[in-house]
Amino acid sequence: MSAVFDVAPDHHLAARARLELLFDPGTFRPMRTAVGDGVLAGSGRVRGRPVCAWAQDGGHKGGSLGSAGGETIARTIERADTLGVPVVGFPHSGGARLQEGVAALTAYARIFRAQSLATVPMISVISGPCAGGAAYSPTLGDFVVMTQEAVMFLTGPKIIERVTREQISAPDLGGPKVHGANGVSHLVARDDVHAAELTRELLMFLPDRIGATPPLVVPADAPGHDPSDALPASDRQVYDVRDVAAALLDGGELLELAPKWARNLTVAFGRIEGRPVGVIANQARYLGGCLDAAAAEKGAWFVNLCDRFGIPLVVLSDTPGFLPGATQEQAGVLRHGASLLRAFARATVPRVTVTLRQAYGGAHIVMNSRDLGATLTLAWPDARIGVMGARQAVELVRRREIEAGADAALLAEAYAAEHLPVRIAAAAGFVDEVVAPQDTRDRIAHVLELGA
Structure with a gap:
């Protein structure tokens, strides 16, 4: 189990489905699937442009992150930075895996370092619960997209009630209304499909990396009125x-x-x-x-x-x-x-x-x-x-x-x-x-x- 995950399990799209929605049809190629430990990673194309991505399986071992999964995420970010292409993450986790102790914490540290050093655009798409390190990570990137069903917070409602006696629901604590108003979330989507559409649109405004030219498209006329x-x-x-x-x-x-x-x-x-x-x-x-x-x-x-x-x-x-x-x-x-x-x-x-x-x-x-x-x-x-x-x-x-x-x-x-x-x-x-x-x-x- 996770140290901070106290949200009831949900039934969102599988990690593979979220990646398939992001990429152009037939272009996704997985990487490190045998050692993913609940994390699926790989690369593909978004409107013809190479992009790296990773996604967590929220149902794997209580949605917790272990050292192997953390290594996969960090290596995906580092690989994207080496290649000079954007990276998209689909975190869905309650935080560090209790059974692995400090090893799980250091996995998050490696992820945080990779994000902090990256020179490529980083987008996080939150479609389910994210707590602890899984909530910290998106804010280290450039953009956060949340679906209506997503929640993210450092500490969940049950632990808050236990420590402070404050009673609050998960959406009221860290839902899209909360994070849309405080600037943590930059785009709010209806569902996974809409989140993928928004992410694909957002990528078309961003360069492959710092120093590269933002993508040009065929010019269009303005509406024409004053x-x-x-x-x-x-x-x-x-x-x-x-x-x-x-x-x-x-x-x-x-x-x-x-x-x-x-x-x-x-x-x-x-x-x-x-x-x-x-x-x-x-x-x-x-x-x-x-x-x-x-x-x-x-x-x-x-x-x-x-x-x-x-x-x-x-x-x-x-x-x-x-x-x-x-x-x-x-x-x-x-x-x-x-x-x-x-x-x-x-x-x-x-x-x-x-x-x-x-x-x-x-x-x-x-x-x-x-x-x-x-x-x-x-x-x-x-x-x-x-x-x-x-x-x-x-x-x-x-x-x-x-x-x-x-x-x-x-x-x-x-x-x-x-x-x-x-x-x-x-x-x-x-x-x-x-x-x-x-x-x-x-x-x-x-x-x-x-x-x-």
């Missing part, structure tokens, strides 16, 4: 920034990652003229597009990931600033905001920023501003950029006049007209170009072509 059509007439109204992104991308298609985590920031993969791009955008539907600690953490993760795999970035900036308050300070907004700043400042991939409506204060800087190293900064004609919004600004600089009875709204209107129009920032060189929304895709495509 991307600014998604913006409402009033700045106080919200909209879905994914509609703007879709208008800029091939076929209007984007694969959003971690949509339930830090909803005020959208991150996704898409393509422009057949080239993969990472899209990072303020989402006005949540918190008005304000940045907070969670959004900054999410953004830093995504920027670092895209830079590691050579995927250019398209930044859609529309934010009134960082969310203020004691809760944010306690959440470490300074640390997480600095992480996002550092990620953009260090990134070497081409990255284009488009200011859609507004960008104020530190949030303007942190969303890949020109002097943070952006390759190109664009703005739409009605955008506004400044230290802060007009109302907040006049409450500070014209406070005495307002206290004496001056109309704050009129003062704010005058301040906005004098200081915030994007033409002022562009005339001073802080924005490279003011472009019509319908010309945005063409300008981005040109930068990507030069950087190819």
Whole structure:
């Protein structure tokens, strides 16, 4: 039995079936089957590209991992890294095998080391229970895909109840709703078949290894409508920034990652003229597009990931600033905001920023501003950029006049007209170009072509 596995046995697809769903029909070739000890590994092709993969049999010896199975997983990751091809894992385990003691623990250590050193994309697909080391391992990779039936946690419900007297179900402890909201899971699938489809789609945005070129596909036209059509007439109204992104991308298609985590920031993969791009955008539907600690953490993760795999970035900036308050300070907004700043400042991939409506204060800087190293900064004609919004600004600089009875709204209107129009920032060189929304895709495509 496992040290931490206390979830009732389930009846999901066998390890072999999960691998067959991932690979192109007839291409899977197993490896080390005689010594797998509940782990089946091998290689095949995904849309014609070589990929290595491994899968655990959750019904083998209580779903525990022994030293032989651990060696198979580690060797599969190391082999993928040597070959320079992505690796996909299907963990389904309760953790280290009690009967093997320290030997089982060291098996996990070897897996963790192989993952930490790998220079190839690593995707974990969780379709059943995973606990202990089996839950740690996916978070060492690049992406986690969970099915609706999956659960993953360091310690299961029964042990938690025994130690802390807290009663909680496995889904409430570590189901896809939990990990979708905290950023552990990046994609949630309906079932094993859908998980394989999502994994195959995700692989098409990723290179074979760090330093390789992300795969190109046949270019497709954008939907054809003006991307600014998604913006409402009033700045106080919200909209879905994914509609703007879709208008800029091939076929209007984007694969959003971690949509339930830090909803005020959208991150996704898409393509422009057949080239993969990472899209990072303020989402006005949540918190008005304000940045907070969670959004900054999410953004830093995504920027670092895209830079590691050579995927250019398209930044859609529309934010009134960082969310203020004691809760944010306690959440470490300074640390997480600095992480996002550092990620953009260090990134070497081409990255284009488009200011859609507004960008104020530190949030303007942190969303890949020109002097943070952006390759190109664009703005739409009605955008506004400044230290802060007009109302907040006049409450500070014209406070005495307002206290004496001056109309704050009129003062704010005058301040906005004098200081915030994007033409002022562009005339001073802080924005490279003011472009019509319908010309945005063409300008981005040109930068990507030069950087190819």
